[in-house]
Amino acid sequence: MALVELRKHSLSFGFIAFTALSTFGLASAARAESDASATTPSDPRIGPLIETLGQTKTPTAVAISPDGASVAWSVRSHGSTQIHLSDALNPDPAKEKIISTGSGATDCSSADPKWSPDGESLAFVSDCTAKADQSGQDEIFLWSKSTGESKQLTHLVGNIDSLAWSPDGKSVGFLFVENATRSAGALAAMKPWSGVIGEDGVEIQRVGVVQVATGTFSQATPASLHVYEFSWSPDSKNLAFVAANPPGENNWWVAQLYTGDLATGEPKSILDTTKISGPLHGLQIAVPRWSPNGKQIAFIGGIMSDQGSTGGDLYLIPSTGGEPKDVTPGRAASVAFIGWVGPEIMAIAEQVGGSSHLTAIDLATGKDIPQASVTFPETIGAGDFEMSVSLSHEHTIAIVRSSYERAPEVWAGPIHDLKQITHLNDGLKPTWGKAENIEWTNDGFKVQGWLLYPANYDPAKKYPLLVGVHGGPSAAVTPRWPGVGYGSVPFSALGYFVFMPNPRGSYGQGEKFTQANIKDFGYGDLRDILAGMDVLEKRFPIDKNREGLTGWSYGGFMTMFGVTQTNRFRAAVAGAGISDWKSYYGENSIDQWMVPFFGKTVYDDADVYAKSSAIEYIKKVKTPTLVVVGDRDGECPAPQSFEFWHALRAEGVKTQLVIYPNEGHSFHDPGHRRDVLERALNWFETEMPAN
Numbered sequence: 001m002a003l004v005e006l007r008k009h010s011l012s013f014g015f016i017a018f019t020a021l022s023t024f025g026l027a028s029a030a031r032a033e034s035d036a037s038a039t040t041p042s043d044p045r046i047g048p049l050i051e052t053l054g055q056t057k058t059p060t061a062v063a064i065s066p067d068g069a070s071v072a073w074s075v076r077s078h079g080s081t082q083i084h085l086s087d088a089l090n091p092d093p094a095k096e097k098i099i100s101t102g103s104g105a106t107d108c109s110s111a112d113p114k115w116s117p118d119g120e121s122l123a124f125v126s127d128c129t130a131k132a133d134q135s136g137q138d139e140i141f142l143w144s145k146s147t148g149e150s151k152q153l154t155h156l157v158g159n160i161d162s163l164a165w166s167p168d169g170k171s172v173g174f175l176f177v178e179n180a181t182r183s184a185g186a187l188a189a190m191k192p193w194s195g196v197i198g199e200d201g202v203e204i205q206r207v208g209v210v211q212v213a214t215g216t217f218s219q220a221t222p223a224s225l226h227v228y229e230f231s232w233s234p235d236s237k238n239l240a241f242v243a244a245n246p247p248g249e250n251n252w253w254v255a256q257l258y259t260g261d262l263a264t265g266e267p268k269s270i271l272d273t274t275k276i277s278g279p280l281h282g283l284q285i286a287v288p289r290w291s292p293n294g295k296q297i298a299f300i301g302g303i304m305s306d307q308g309s310t311g312g313d314l315y316l317i318p319s320t321g322g323e324p325k326d327v328t329p330g331r332a333a334s335v336a337f338i339g340w341v342g343p344e345i346m347a348i349a350e351q352v353g354g355s356s357h358l359t360a361i362d363l364a365t366g367k368d369i370p371q372a373s374v375t376f377p378e379t380i381g382a383g384d385f386e387m388s389v390s391l392s393h394e395h396t397i398a399i400v401r402s403s404y405e406r407a408p409e410v411w412a413g414p415i416h417d418l419k420q421i422t423h424l425n426d427g428l429k430p431t432w433g434k435a436e437n438i439e440w441t442n443d444g445f446k447v448q449g450w451l452l453y454p455a456n457y458d459p460a461k462k463y464p465l466l467v468g469v470h471g472g473p474s475a476a477v478t479p480r481w482p483g484v485g486y487g488s489v490p491f492s493a494l495g496y497f498v499f500m501p502n503p504r505g506s507y508g509q510g511e512k513f514t515q516a517n518i519k520d521f522g523y524g525d526l527r528d529i530l531a532g533m534d535v536l537e538k539r540f541p542i543d544k545n546r547e548g549l550t551g552w553s554y555g556g557f558m559t560m561f562g563v564t565q566t567n568r569f570r571a572a573v574a575g576a577g578i579s580d581w582k583s584y585y586g587e588n589s590i591d592q593w594m595v596p597f598f599g600k601t602v603y604d605d606a607d608v609y610a611k612s613s614a615i616e617y618i619k620k621v622k623t624p625t626l627v628v629v630g631d632r633d634g635e636c637p638a639p640q641s642f643e644f645w646h647a648l649r650a651e652g653v654k655t656q657l658v659i660y661p662n663e664g665h666s667f668h669d670p671g672h673r674r675d676v677l678e679r680a681l682n683w684f685e686t687e688m689p690a691n
Contacts, residue, residue, distance in 0.1 A: 061383030471553030630663030
């Protein structure tokens with residue numbers, strides 16, 4: 001949710017106000033830290049729990065070789081990331097190889113491995129260069145299977161991401177921001193306010209291409225377009241890409257589908273969803289994939305609230321342009337990742353309920369191929385896109401699997417006979433309780449969520465309940481192993497039932513369900529959550545006097561709004577929330593996402609924004625609420641948290657605001673990630689004490 005664009009002559013008051021807020025916020029954060037340490041008793045179980053969470057080693061990317069024999073994967077450990085090479089057929093951790101740049105550099109990282117089409121080379125990014133003055137600068141390297149050595153392919157300054165080989169194996173394409181000062185996208189910390197907002201220092205992400213034989217680099221897309229995702233044509237002469245006018249963090253929601261001729265560099269728009277009729281009108285497009293015969297481009301279309309969190313229907317469009325065709329209309333699932341596995345067969349990864357489903361669709365009939373279908377009650381991915389899968393020519397796959405019961409590991413093989421490749425976390429066992437899939441109906445919708453039992457559960461005892469609402473709203477909770485950072489799972493280890501619902505607006509039940517909260521934020525979705533709580537209270541020994549509410553991003557909004565609609569919750573923690581949709585519209589960096597959900601801009605229909613604003617109902621709040629946010633959050637700016645905290649304090653409701661310096665929507669400082677979780681755990685333990 002991105003920075004407001006202001007002309008220099010109208011900047012003064014807003015900039016001064018925001019600067020004052022930032023200054024106050026940092027002071028408030030420091031003061032809150034001392035206040036918390038003085039007044040909040042720390043539960044002795046919290047420190048060891050967080051230490052346990054910090055022991056997890058998480059693979060960041062995985063790629064299976066074209067012949068299915070080898071798996072390259074990267075893992076972050078002890079502050080750096082390394083690429084390992086394992087045998088996919090007979091995995092043996094003792095025989096793994098580590099792929100290095102050969103530079104001799106230390107305190108550096110290598111990641112994002114990608115196999116060449118012939119399987120003879122492995123491209124990857126690394127800041128392990130020979131030049132000490134380029135510390136921290138990623139470059140592309142090629143590792144040779146025949147020699148076992150690596151060579152540096154690029155010598156660039158900027159941000160490099162999303163490597164993709166051309167089908168002829170002669171080039172490597174990638175997303176590139178020249179002279180980048182921050183990671184592209186709205187999750188990273190926004191630049192400090194300075195200069196002409198929206199005009200000075202705008203960084204544009206383009207598709208870069210480097211020739212493997214010579215190292216020659218060129219920009220394949222124009223400087224007038226910010227590119228989010230791309231795909232090679234089968235003849236390696238063209239690109240399909242999703243792009244919009246700068247600034248990039250704001251305009252993914254109005255991005256168009258383009259093709260581009262590498263010889264001329266001229267882009268051609270083949271789909272602008274604002275100019276078509278039908279169910280895709282005005283919605284988002286993602287994950288373009290060129291067909292093997294070059295005649296079609298497949299993509300995912302639907303209502304998506306965050307770039308990178310993909311869900312929708314599978315569409316096809318002629319590569320020359322035309323009317324898109326929905327291949328999966330009415331499908332009770334949300335397609336997240338796609339790939340061609342034949343001239344008329346498309347492999348897809350999708351969210352079904354709160355689980356991950358892999359299948360293949362016969363495009364001629366629109367039906368699934370049963371022998372290619374499997375469901376995992378867990379989170380899967382290969383590192384690039386949401387639910388991405390690495391696929392070999394032999395139709396074997398490689399993925400990272402993670403669940404509440406099992407820490408993340410690399411798996412590979414045939415879809416119905418996957419083998420565990422890595423054993424990074426064999427010594428880790430859950431300190432939280434077992435997980436159960438929960439389903440209920442409300443307002444005619446089938447709703448689903450996940451319930452974690454308290455650790456060491458005794459049905460003869462009563463336990464508190466914590467409700468954790470996911471972000472988005474277009475997203476879904478799928479089982480995954482937690483790390484250090486804000487999340488609901490650790491509360492189970494402290495003796496809570498933890499309820500993680502997927503109410504209307506979530507992925508997993510199809511587009512009708514995902515779009516069911518349009519112009520209704522905080523109402524139908526909250527009713528779904530409360531109805532799920534009613535089901536739980538009838539089935540489990542829950543102490544109704546010890547129920548808490550929390551969430552981050554959209555979940556932070558739901559927390560702020562939820563405590564204005566019900567006094568059912570004894571305590572709440574709102575992370576990076578939104579308290580006033582009207583003021584939010586002019587403060588965030590991603591206002592383009594709001595029109596599909598609210599129907600109009602705030603200037604054309606302020607009432608629909610006010611209807612879902614917590615600040616309009618602030619006098620109803622009785623729930624003690626901790627409020628936390630990053631000071632450079634562009635998606636859910638800190639003034640929203642300040643406004644909510646200020647109102648609660650004025651109304652005499654117990655509250656505390658903590659603003660974390662130099663953090664965006666996603667926290668990166670390990671100390672801050674630990675602190676925000678520890679604060680939340682202590683807040684609920686203090687405000688919902690056992691009798």
